[in-house]
Amino acid sequence: xxxxKRVLLAATATAVLTVVPAAAADANGDDDSDEARVLVLxxxxxxxxxxxxxxxxxxxxxxxxxxxxxxGVDLDLVDEAAAALHDGDHESARELLQTSIGAGPFVSPGVxxxxxxxxxxxxxxxxxxxxxxxxxVVLDEYExxxxxxxxxxxxxxxxxxxxxxxxxxxxxxRPVDTVRGLRRAAGP
Amino acid sequence: xxxxxRTTREPGGGDERPRWSRRFVAAVDERLGIDAxxxxxxxxxxxxxxxxxxxxxxxxxxLVVTGIYLAQFYNPVPExxxxxxxxxxxxxxxxxARSLHYWAAQAxxxxxxxxxxRVIFHGSYQRPREGNYLVGVTMFALVIAALFTGTVLKWDxxxxxALVHNIExxxxxxxLGFWFTAEVAENVSILVRLYSAHxxxxxxxIIVLLILHALLIKRHGISTHxxxxxxxxxxxxxxxxxxxxxxxxxxxxVGALGVISVLFPPAIGPTPVEGIExxxxxxxxxxxxxxxNWFGLPSILWGAGFLFAxxxxxxxxxxxxxxxxxxxxxxxxxxxxxxxxxxxxTVIALVTTPEAHL
Numbered sequence: 001x002x003x004x005k006r007v008l009l010a011a012t013a014t015a016v017l018t019v020v021p022a023a024a025a026d027a028n029g030d031d032d033s034d035e036a037r038v039l040v041l042x043x044x045x046x047x048x049x050x051x052x053x054x055x056x057x058x059x060x061x062x063x064x065x066x067x068x069x070x071x072g073v074d075l076d077l078v079d080e081a082a083a084a085l086h087d088g089d090h091e092s093a094r095e096l097l098q099t100s101i102g103a104g105p106f107v108s109p110g111v112x113x114x115x116x117x118x119x120x121x122x123x124x125x126x127x128x129x130x131x132x133x134x135x136x137v138v139l140d141e142y143e144x145x146x147x148x149x150x151x152x153x154x155x156x157x158x159x160x161x162x163x164x165x166x167x168x169x170x171x172x173x174r175p176v177d178t179v180r181g182l183r184r185a186a187g188p
Numbered sequence: 189x190x191x192x193x194r195t196t197r198e199p200g201g202g203d204e205r206p207r208w209s210r211r212f213v214a215a216v217d218e219r220l221g222i223d224a225x226x227x228x229x230x231x232x233x234x235x236x237x238x239x240x241x242x243x244x245x246x247x248x249x250x251l252v253v254t255g256i257y258l259a260q261f262y263n264p265v266p267e268x269x270x271x272x273x274x275x276x277x278x279x280x281x282x283x284x285a286r287s288l289h290y291w292a293a294q295a296x297x298x299x300x301x302x303x304x305x306r307v308i309f310h311g312s313y314q315r316p317r318e319g320n321y322l323v324g325v326t327m328f329a330l331v332i333a334a335l336f337t338g339t340v341l342k343w344d345x346x347x348x349x350a351l352v353h354n355i356e357x358x359x360x361x362x363x364l365g366f367w368f369t370a371e372v373a374e375n376v377s378i379l380v381r382l383y384s385a386h387x388x389x390x391x392x393x394i395i396v397l398l399i400l401h402a403l404l405i406k407r408h409g410i411s412t413h414x415x416x417x418x419x420x421x422x423x424x425x426x427x428x429x430x431x432x433x434x435x436x437x438x439x440x441x442v443g444a445l446g447v448i449s450v451l452f453p454p455a456i457g458p459t460p461v462e463g464i465e466x467x468x469x470x471x472x473x474x475x476x477x478x479x480x481n482w483f484g485l486p487s488i489l490w491g492a493g494f495l496f497a498x499x500x501x502x503x504x505x506x507x508x509x510x511x512x513x514x515x516x517x518x519x520x521x522x523x524x525x526x527x528x529x530x531x532x533x534t535v536i537a538l539v540t541t542p543e544a545h546l
Contacts, residue, residue, distance in 0.1 A: 033463055045461035049345055127267060130370035131355060131378050133348060134266025135459045141344075142274050144283040144453040152450045155284060159446025166439025173433040175234040176423060179415055182232075186420035 032063055036073040039064035040097050043081075044138040047094050057085060061097075074100040098137060225431070227406055228424035232413040234433045240303035241324075242431070245398070246438030247296040250445065251334075252391065254289040257281075262341070264383035269343035270459045287449035293335055295445060297472050300331050308502065308523050311511030312411040318503040320404035325499045327397050330390055332472065337386035339470055343379060344457030346467040351378065353469075353480075353545070357488050414511035465544040468537060475533035480545055498526065 033039055043060035046053060061082045065075060077100035084093040128134030146152070177185075205213075217223040232238060261279055263272035276282030304324065307313055313321035336354065340347045355378075358365025370378045406427075416422055457467070469477050479487040506519045513520050 038463060041461045042463050045345065045458065045464055046466065048458045049464070049466040127265060128377050129375050131351065131462075132266060133343075133460045133462050134377070135461055136267070137459065138461060139270065139274075139459045141455050141457050143455040144277055144287070146451055146453055152284075155450050156447055159443045159450070162439050162443030162446065164443075166436050166441075166443060169436035170433060170440065173234070173429070173436055175231045175425075177231055179232055179235070179413055182416045182420040182422050186417040 034068040036064040036067040036070040036075070036078070037101050039067060040073055040078060040101050041135065041138065044094055044097050047085075047090055047097075048138050048140060051090055054085065058082065061085070072101060101136075224406075225428050226426040227409075229410045229427050229430050230412060231423045231425055232416060233410045233430050234425065236437065237306050238410070238413075239430075239434050239437050240299055240306055242434030243437055243441055244296055244299040244303055246434070246441055247292045247299060247445075248394065248398075249438075250292040250442055251289060251296060254285045254292065255387065255391075257285045258289055259387060262383075264341070264380050266343060266377050266379050269341065269379060270456060273342060273456050283453050284449055287453040288445055289338075290454040291445045291448050291452075293338060295441065296331055297335055300328050304328055304499075305523070305527070308519070309513055310411065310414055311506065311508070311513075311516060311519075313503040314506070314508040314511060315503075317404075317408050317411060320401060320408065321503050322500065323397050323401050323404065325496070327394055327401065328499075329496065330394050330397070334386065334390045334394070335470065335472055337382045337390060340379065340382050341386055342456055343460060345460045345464075346457050346469070348460030348462070349465055349467050350469050350473070351382070352462070353485070353488070356485055360486055360489055411511075414513075466542055468542050471534065471538070474537035475530045478533040478537035478540070481537070481540065481543055485545060495526070498522070 033042075039060045043057050043064065046057045046060065050056070061078060064070075064073065064078055065082075077096045081093040081096035081100065084090075084096060148156075213222070258276070261272060261276055261282060263269055273286065276286050307321065307324065336350065340351045340354075355369055358368035366372060373381065410430075412418075413422075468474065476488045476491055479491045483490075502519070506516060510516055
């Protein structure tokens with residue numbers, strides 16, 4: 001078999017191996033979780049990441065209220081959160097949802113201790129494994145301060161000094177000849 | 189510009205260093221053989237364009253230094269990773285170190301890409317440098333791997349969605365992508381494994397290949413400039429002179445990164461939740477995101493595979509002898525089209541709203 005044929009065969013095999021499983025995966029359709037706790041966490045994450053997408057958030061809460069597995073979730077609070085969301089009060093909705101899964105202390109004091117998701121049988125590890133997120137509380141995006149306090153000013157001054165010294169050294173160590181100059185010196 | 193009349197510096201020629209300096213270098217050389225670094229290189233290697241590889245190394249050094257510092261405070265378990273990055277604000281120079289690490293990573297990606305383009309533009313991959321070129325392409329892939337794993341280590345929504353995409357792509361590859369799936373070690377978080385890749389495997393491989401890259405440069409010499417005729421009176425410099433100028437450029441680079449790091453520290457996103465897709469990947473991966481929007485998940489694999497196939501095949505298709513860009517129109521047109529496509533796809537992805545793919 002010629003090299004080109006072998007390459008074509010390999011490419012076709014790779015295409016089949018990659019496209020067919022993808023099509024099969026697409027054919028599985030909707031893969032929403034049937035765990036109320038996961039759906040509540042997703043709703044909180046959507047409030048944090050895409051607060052304008054209220055339809056998607058409400059849908060997650062509806063699915064959570066109708067989920068097969070509702071362990072570890074206070075559904076009354078989820079119901080209240082849905083009403084708050086309907087009234088446009090995202091802050092209350094988020095706090096109620098956090099509390100509904102026992103993860104309130106991170107958003108307000110005096111509510112139940114956070115619970116961690118348990119995996120497997122008693123005695124087995126309860127920390128996140130595989131591709132689990134380990135998230136119990138959805139934190140807001142955090143932007144570190146870039147205020148020009150004393151430390152930051154000192155860092156900028158040091159950095160600027162590095163730029164100046166580096167530029168001076170680069171000029172000092174510059175090549176004697178330029179490419180254009182060498183071409184000219186070589187003649188036509 | 190006409191040829192200047194500054195003093196000529198010849199390797200091994202009149203040594204103008206102070207006596208104490210010569211004695212010190214001689215003493216060190218006797219024990220470590222550092223004089224081997226004084227091999228001659230053509231003077232054009234000291235221009236900025238031909239120093240991009242050295243500048244990539246400068247950003248890598250900045251990454252290693254800041255990375256070692258950050259590793260003292262980063263907690264690579266899913267429950268604590270995101271929070272441990274937030275707590276860097278309470279650590280002396282913590283925010284600055286992370287910011288410098290972030291910006292040095294962006295710089296390294298840009299510089300290694302520009303270095304690769306410079307090599308392609310000047311045909312520096314042609315015989316006998318094909319092997320060294322492939323070492324460089326492999327390092328380019330490793331830089332992308334470092335960027336990817338670094339993105340995931342933040343363990344925010346963006347990083348987690350990047351990870352989920354990578355797992356899906358790995359599963360498309362079947363056995364070849366096995367390491368990238370969670371099934372390899374089911375009782376260990378994939379975050380911990382990616383952390384080991386980010387701090388040991390990827391930089392370790394980069395260092396090994398970097399040594400090989402440098403040895404091969406010495407073996408073959410820095411390539412001639414295709415625009416400089418062989419009859420031109422080009423001087424040579426010791427390689428240490430090249431290192432000196434790269435060091436000066438590197439100082440400018442680190443200084444600029446320092447200013448940017450203070451003024452624009454990177455944010456850390458919300459803690460991740462699975463089952464939603466609300467973010468877009470970091471800008472170096474946006475072109476793949478645009479492909480995924482149009483053609484689905486496998487297109488990430490095909491797009492990246494196509495790009496690297498082109499890079500790998502290049503020295504065997506364009507084997508010379510012409511290296512001047514004007515005499516290699518096919519390579520120049522293809523390279524131009526690829527670069528333009530990457531830029532256009534990136535811009536398209538930048539202006540579209542995030543979509544759910546999985």
